[in-house]
Amino acid sequence: MNVKLKLRPLNDPFVLSLIILPFFWPTSFSELFPDLDIVHDILRICSFAVIFAIFIADRRLSKIIIAVFAYEVTLLFSTLINNGDYWDLAVECGSVLAVCMFVDLMSARNARAMVRAFLYLFSLEVVMNLITVAAFPGGMYRTTRFWQNWLLGYDNTHYTIILPLLCIFAVWAEKSRVPTLAQFFIILIFSASVYITWSGASVVAVTVWIVLWIVTKTKAGANLLSARRVVLLHGGFFFLVVIGRMQYLFKWLIVDVLGKNLTFTGRTSHWDIALELFREKPLLGWGVVDTDLTRARLDGLSHCHNHFLQILYESGLLGMVFFLAAVLILDRPLKKVKNRKYSAYFLITILCFLIVGQVEAITNMTSLFAIMTMAYHAPQIERALASDDRRSGVRFVLKREKTHLAGEKRVW
Numbered sequence: 001m002n003v004k005l006k007l008r009p010l011n012d013p014f015v016l017s018l019i020i021l022p023f024f025w026p027t028s029f030s031e032l033f034p035d036l037d038i039v040h041d042i043l044r045i046c047s048f049a050v051i052f053a054i055f056i057a058d059r060r061l062s063k064i065i066i067a068v069f070a071y072e073v074t075l076l077f078s079t080l081i082n083n084g085d086y087w088d089l090a091v092e093c094g095s096v097l098a099v100c101m102f103v104d105l106m107s108a109r110n111a112r113a114m115v116r117a118f119l120y121l122f123s124l125e126v127v128m129n130l131i132t133v134a135a136f137p138g139g140m141y142r143t144t145r146f147w148q149n150w151l152l153g154y155d156n157t158h159y160t161i162i163l164p165l166l167c168i169f170a171v172w173a174e175k176s177r178v179p180t181l182a183q184f185f186i187i188l189i190f191s192a193s194v195y196i197t198w199s200g201a202s203v204v205a206v207t208v209w210i211v212l213w214i215v216t217k218t219k220a221g222a223n224l225l226s227a228r229r230v231v232l233l234h235g236g237f238f239f240l241v242v243i244g245r246m247q248y249l250f251k252w253l254i255v256d257v258l259g260k261n262l263t264f265t266g267r268t269s270h271w272d273i274a275l276e277l278f279r280e281k282p283l284l285g286w287g288v289v290d291t292d293l294t295r296a297r298l299d300g301l302s303h304c305h306n307h308f309l310q311i312l313y314e315s316g317l318l319g320m321v322f323f324l325a326a327v328l329i330l331d332r333p334l335k336k337v338k339n340r341k342y343s344a345y346f347l348i349t350i351l352c353f354l355i356v357g358q359v360e361a362i363t364n365m366t367s368l369f370a371i372m373t374m375a376y377h378a379p380q381i382e383r384a385l386a387s388d389d390r391r392s393g394v395r396f397v398l399k400r401e402k403t404h405l406a407g408e409k410r411v412w
Contacts (some may be wrong), residue, residue: 307357
């Protein structure tokens with residue numbers, strides 16, 4: 001069924017921002033105002049219900065939604081057979097599916113309004129976070145595990161909003177023809193909190209994003225990446241470092257630039273534990289389990305500190321197959337994009353997410369899957385933004401003609 005519901009509020013970027021806000025709730029709200037958690041849960045449920053109802057009435061399943069759904073169902077099944085943490089699973093799966101359905105729906109309905117909605121929400125959160133970082137250099141508040149926290153939480157979680165913001169801003173600036181130098185300064189402002197707080201993995205990811213953004217301005221650079229190359233790059237690094245422990249090849253970066261040691265601040269020992277757990281349940285993994293149980297298994301850590309290991313630990317080889325499939329199916333639609341810079345921005349962002357994922361688990365995958373779903377619909381987004389340009393041109397011509405006629409009337 002594909003019934004085009006005529007809902008005017010879905011054309012308003014501010015309304016759309018409010019719909020997706022519960023899925024990108026600033027971490028500090030839950031820490032500083034725990035009484036708001038019930039409000040947050042209600043908002044999440046309401047937003048999910050609205051998105052799901054419109055999606056079911058309005059859209060057919062696309063390949064990216066099927067791949068994401070298959071990944072989440074694998075995680076669900078693994079959690080069920082391991083008697084895991086159902087609430088954490090519901091929050092994670094519900095958020096990912098809701099945002100992916102939202103992007104899938106709005107890419108066909110009004111991609112321009114969708115892009116603006118994400119741009120408004122993410123830029124507001126990132127700028128407010130930068131203000132808190134500048135105002136509270138030692139941290140805005142403390143938790144039992146992290147001493148320095150700001151609006152978006154502790155330092156190595158800021159990238160989950162900053163990276164997608166950089167991507168969406170680059171797409172919007174390309175459409176709006178913002179001068180390159182102005183784009184560069186705005187990107188630096190958006191990235192500033194990462195450099196001030198200096199979380200190693202986030203610094204590398206954001207720096208790589210900026211460098212590749214500059215490279216993308218050339219014709220050859222815009223065609224540098226593909227989804228297959230992103231998977232091969234990270235798969236190669238995973239087997240070299242996490243499996244083969246050949247991190248000495250990257251000593252210049254790990255030790256000399258980032259000031260870390262070759263154990264990645266003790267992560268290698270935890271990788272060994274995660275690999276052993278994976279060998280015990282290789283097909284479906286252990287599912288989403290209670291944080292205390294995870295810490296007991298992983299020697300005090302709440303995750304595997306590697307995204308591929310986290311997928312293998314939680315959903316096994318089957319989950320990894322569906323996750324990689326969700327990345328690889330992006331190649332075909334991205335090749336249909338006429339302006340290669342659009343596809344490059346999406347691929348750079350996915351690449352940089354996974355760069356962080358080599359030493360951290362992307363415990364909140366909502367932002368990553370949102371960008372992946374946008375990448376799948378990049379041709380529709382390009383057409384929507386191009387048609388917006390044409391409408392702007394028509395309005396300019398009509399305004400000029402109106403001014404000309406008014407001037408003739410005055411002369412007459």
